[in-house]
Amino acid sequence: xxxxxxNFLKCSVKSCDISNDSFPLKYNGETCKIEQTPLDTVTxxxxxxxxxxxxxxxxxxxxxGIIDRLDWxxxxxxxxxxxxxxxPASKPSLTMDGDFNETSADHNTMINNNKALLRDLQILLxxxxxxxxxMKCKNCGHVYYIKNGIPNLLLPPHLA
Amino acid sequence: xxxxxxxxxxEVFYNESESSKYTTNTRVxxxxxKMTLRALELLNLExxxxxxxxGCGSGLxxxxxxxxxxxxxxxxxxxxxxxxxxxxxxxxxxxxxxxGQGIPFRAGSFDAAISISAIQWLCNADTSxxxxxxxxxRFFNTLFGCLKKNGKFVAQFYPKDDxxxxxxxxxxxxxxxxxxxxxxxxxxxKNRKYYLVLTSGSGSSDINLQGATMDENNANDLxxxxxxxxxxxxxxxxxxxIQRKKELxxxxxxxxxxxxxxxxxxxxxxx
Numbered sequence: 001x002x003x004x005x006x007n008f009l010k011c012s013v014k015s016c017d018i019s020n021d022s023f024p025l026k027y028n029g030e031t032c033k034i035e036q037t038p039l040d041t042v043t044x045x046x047x048x049x050x051x052x053x054x055x056x057x058x059x060x061x062x063x064x065g066i067i068d069r070l071d072w073x074x075x076x077x078x079x080x081x082x083x084x085x086x087x088p089a090s091k092p093s094l095t096m097d098g099d100f101n102e103t104s105a106d107h108n109t110m111i112n113n114n115k116a117l118l119r120d121l122q123i124l125l126x127x128x129x130x131x132x133x134x135m136k137c138k139n140c141g142h143v144y145y146i147k148n149g150i151p152n153l154l155l156p157p158h159l160a
Numbered sequence: 161x162x163x164x165x166x167x168x169x170x171e172v173f174y175n176e177s178e179s180s181k182y183t184t185n186t187r188v189x190x191x192x193x194k195m196t197l198r199a200l201e202l203l204n205l206e207x208x209x210x211x212x213x214x215g216c217g218s219g220l221x222x223x224x225x226x227x228x229x230x231x232x233x234x235x236x237x238x239x240x241x242x243x244x245x246x247x248x249x250x251x252x253x254x255x256x257x258x259x260g261q262g263i264p265f266r267a268g269s270f271d272a273a274i275s276i277s278a279i280q281w282l283c284n285a286d287t288s289x290x291x292x293x294x295x296x297x298r299f300f301n302t303l304f305g306c307l308k309k310n311g312k313f314v315a316q317f318y319p320k321d322d323x324x325x326x327x328x329x330x331x332x333x334x335x336x337x338x339x340x341x342x343x344x345x346x347x348x349x350k351n352r353k354y355y356l357v358l359t360s361g362s363g364s365s366d367i368n369l370q371g372a373t374m375d376e377n378n379a380n381d382l383x384x385x386x387x388x389x390x391x392x393x394x395x396x397x398x399x400x401x402i403q404r405k406k407e408l409x410x411x412x413x414x415x416x417x418x419x420x421x422x423x424x425x426x427x428x429x430x431x
Binding site (some may be wrong): 062 | 202207208209210229230231233237246255261262263264265269270287289302306309
């Protein structure tokens with residue numbers, strides 16, 4: 001399960017819908033096993049001499065779209081559960097030059113200005129996977145298990 | 161042909177052998193890919209989005225989403241199907257979940273959601289404590305919650321009969337969705353495909369309905385055809401007959417040879 005998903009996943013028990021504690025889930029740092037996959041590479045042709053260059057693949061468009069929707073407090077909380085306390089305390093903001101609007105030229109300069117930040121976000125959100133472990137709802141206390149990277153969110157009949 | 165929905169619950173029916181059969185069958189792969197592409201066309205997404213795939217199975221539909229640079233989360237109730245997905249190393253996040261128990265994501269998580277050949281399973285009651293009506297309501301209510309404002313949901317499904325379609329449409333309306341049903345190839349029994357196209361909120365203008373036809377026109381067409389049928393044999397030339405049959409086959413989604421100036425002509429007399 002990607003780190004990104006932890007920022008959206010909540011408890012599926014019906015009575016937890018109205019509770020504020022059902023998100024984010026409490027990840028058990030002792031049992032959780034984390035794996036980080038290296039960035040994918042895309043091969044592009046160098047326009048100068050026609051040779052191949054390997055570039056790191058970062059999904060800029062997606063990251064720019066998702067950054068507004070991230071709940072940074074939840075990111076910090078889950079990261080702390082998993083043993084990472086080095087994240088900045090407030091959500092990093094994108095640096096913009098002048099008036100930003102959605103034209104493609106501005107879009108590209110915005111990507112170029114924030115390359116380092118977006119790369120870090122890609123590694124944190126998309127390349128970090130929880131492979132094994134368990135997580136608990138802070139409201140009802142139900143424990144969900146993660147095996148082979150697949151969380152089991154099925155509920156027993158009495159909770160469904 | 162028998163419906164898998166009538167045989168066993170999904171987590172039982174899609175066991176190890178059935179899952180691998182389903183995933184490796186090139187015909188199934190082809191059909192699933194075609195339906196996913198059609199669903200994406202209806203969704204009309206402009207840029208790379210965060211998508212939920214309900215009933216993702218082994219990720220056949222997810223692969224198409226990945227190709228378009230979308231990031232997706234999939235849920236399915238069959239562990240063996242997910243195992244197939246793991247072996248195929250799909251890009252999205254897959255999780256074991258029953259859609260009738262609700263979709264456990266916080267409000268406004270996803271840009272859009274798709275579902276390919278899955279939501280008809282909601283109409284089944286597999287255990288004594290499962291009530292299809294409640295499960296449908298829970299599914300659509302939680303789906304409405306986890307889509308962002310003006311989020312879109314396109315679901316291809318196989319209804320057993322008209323009452324199932326009504327049941328699903330009604331549940332989605334009560335949950336607050338607006339939208340309706342798009343039927344592809346309505347004339348054909350085999351190639352007819354149902355797509356539920358919904359938006360949360362009112363803005364339905366940004367859905368791409370190209371290629372979809374309204375039901376009313378078809379009903380009128382049928383009436384007209386029936387009226388003409390009586391005296392057809394008397395009036396119709398062989399060329400008209402060929403063109404009418406070709407048109408019918410085209411409506412049924414078959415590959416038909418193009419019309420040309422030679423269509424329906426007599427062959428040259430040869431000695």
